[in-house]
Amino acid sequence: xxxxxxxxxxxxxxxxxxxxxxxxxxxxxxxxxxxxxxxAQKFKEINEAYQVLSDEKKRTAYDRFGSDFVGAxxxxxxxSGGFDFSGFSGxxxxxxxxxxxxxxxxxxxxxxxxxxxKERRRKGEDIHIDATIELAEAAFGASRTVTLRKTVLCKxxxxxxxxxxxxxxxxxxxxxxxxxxxxxxxxLGQFQTTAMCQSCGxxxxxxxxxxxxxxxxxIERDQxxxxxxxxxxxxxxxxxxxxxxxxxxxxxxxxxxxxxxxVLQHPMLIRDGIDLRTTAFxxxxxxALGGKTExxxxxxxxxxxxxxxxxxxxxxxxxxxxxxxxxxxxxVGDLLVRVAVKTPExxxxxxxxxxxxxxxxxx
Numbered sequence: 424x425x426x427x428x429x430x431x432x433x434x435x436x437x438x439x440x441x442x443x444x445x446x447x448x449x450x451x452x453x454x455x456x457x458x459x460x461x462x463a464q465k466f467k468e469i470n471e472a473y474q475v476l477s478d479e480k481k482r483t484a485y486d487r488f489g490s491d492f493v494g495a496x497x498x499x500x501x502x503s504g505g506f507d508f509s510g511f512s513g514x515x516x517x518x519x520x521x522x523x524x525x526x527x528x529x530x531x532x533x534x535x536x537x538x539x540x541k542e543r544r545r546k547g548e549d550i551h552i553d554a555t556i557e558l559a560e561a562a563f564g565a566s567r568t569v570t571l572r573k574t575v576l577c578k579x580x581x582x583x584x585x586x587x588x589x590x591x592x593x594x595x596x597x598x599x600x601x602x603x604x605x606x607x608x609x610x611l612g613q614f615q616t617t618a619m620c621q622s623c624g625x626x627x628x629x630x631x632x633x634x635x636x637x638x639x640x641x642i643e644r645d646q647x648x649x650x651x652x653x654x655x656x657x658x659x660x661x662x663x664x665x666x667x668x669x670x671x672x673x674x675x676x677x678x679x680x681x682x683x684x685x686v687l688q689h690p691m692l693i694r695d696g697i698d699l700r701t702t703a704f705x706x707x708x709x710x711a712l713g714g715k716t717e718x719x720x721x722x723x724x725x726x727x728x729x730x731x732x733x734x735x736x737x738x739x740x741x742x743x744x745x746x747x748x749x750x751x752x753x754x755v756g757d758l759l760v761r762v763a764v765k766t767p768e769x770x771x772x773x774x775x776x777x778x779x780x781x782x783x784x785x786x
Contacts, residue, residue, distance in 0.1 A: 425489045428472035436486075440477065447473040456607070456614065545624060545675030547574065550668070554682050556653060558689040559721050562747040564655035567682075572646045574670045576677075577637035584641040584673055585630025592631050594623035601627040624674030641673025649680065655748040656697065659686040692721060697747045697756030703728065704765040710734040718760055720745045728760055736764040 429436050432446045447469060456463035475481045554567055576582035585591065593599035597620035606615050619625040633639030651665045662681050669678025686694075693700045705716050713732035717725050726742055739761045746756020770778070 426472075428476050428485065431468055431472040432476065434476075443473070443476050447477070545619070545672050547670035547672035547675065547678035549678040549681055550670060551681045551683065553685060554653070554663075555685045555687060557687055558692060558694065560653065561657050561659075561684070561686045561694075562655060562721055565653040566650060567653060568648055568650040569682075570646060570648050571680075572644060574642045574672070575645045575647060576671050577634055577641055577643045578645075579636035580634035580641060582641040582671070582673060583630065584634055584637065584639040586632040586634055589630055589632035591628040594620060594627055594629045596620050596622035597627065599627040601625040626674060637673075642671045651680070651682065653682075653684060654750075655752070656750045657684050657686075658694075658750075659684065689721075691719070692758075694747065695759070697749050697754060698759055699746045699756065700759045700761070702761045702763050704763050705730060706767075707764050710736065710762065710764055718742065718758070720758060721747075726758075730762060734762060736762065738762050 429438070432443060432450065434442055434446050438446070450469045451466065451473075454462045454465040454469065456466055475485050550571065550573060552569060552571075554569075556565055556567075577584075580587065594601075597603050601620055601623060602617045602625070603620050604615060604617050606613055608614075620627075623629050630639060634641070637643050647668075649665065649668050651663060651668075653663055657663070660683065662683050665680040665682070667677045668680035671677045691701050699721060701718070703716050703718060705714065708714065709716065709730050711732065713734075714730050716728050716730060718728050720726055720742075726745065728740055728742070730740075739759050742758040742760060744755050745758035748755055767774070
């Protein structure tokens, strides 16, 4: 029965090589037999599909003749059930969505190890908070200080987990290697995987005497005041990342602090990209005869807007450079002022008489 490799990887027949590769990495991580809930048969099927679709010549032949071409033309390989890992060399680390994995963790140790790779240091959890700012702060930038109670490196041991001067010894859990090996039997045979030793954090050594403050964990909970900058031009809903201000982890790197910014509405000004919009209400005489009106800008300064005679209600005037800085800092937006005629609610006897005369003149 012909196999639909595109359907196996969940991609369209017109998918690019990059789209095929990303789809495979995602599925390989999900169905890896060494993971909880993994599916060895599914893992084998997606590998077979990838071996064909990632090879330009094989993919062309498959598109023309179907999956049987592999076994007929090459005497085995992916189509006949062979488990070929040659297509995985040189990819290094890959980040798929919110889960980060190393192809070496999936394939590198299947046959007993392979080249020794650099350990990935453990990273603490990220922290997410919200901050509310005024429109002017979004335009010109701002500074905030927040107080967080979180895990930090132990002040007594500096994160080492050991008493000062006590020295270290070889980790008993990994025999000083920094990694532990696990062998798991599957229908494809025995798979050997390695992982960082949790006891020593990959160092291969542990303190002779654990720190009395943190009990050897290298971290403690404490309250910290964190000051950070909000860049000019930030928009509502955007995030600011403060590296290293998340949760700390022993013998690793701290997570990051992510601040989601919420911008309050301004009573008079509306943001439109890097421009600002407002409405100026002026008397009929100003638009008919010409006049001036005061406009208050976002930085609380007054700009005099000249209104030419004969200006129609709804006309928009542009005041350059009174908007918001662009995110890359290369441009400054403008202030757009829409003129609207203000109709008086109460008229004096004289005003009514003048308007009657104007009405008689067709105005």
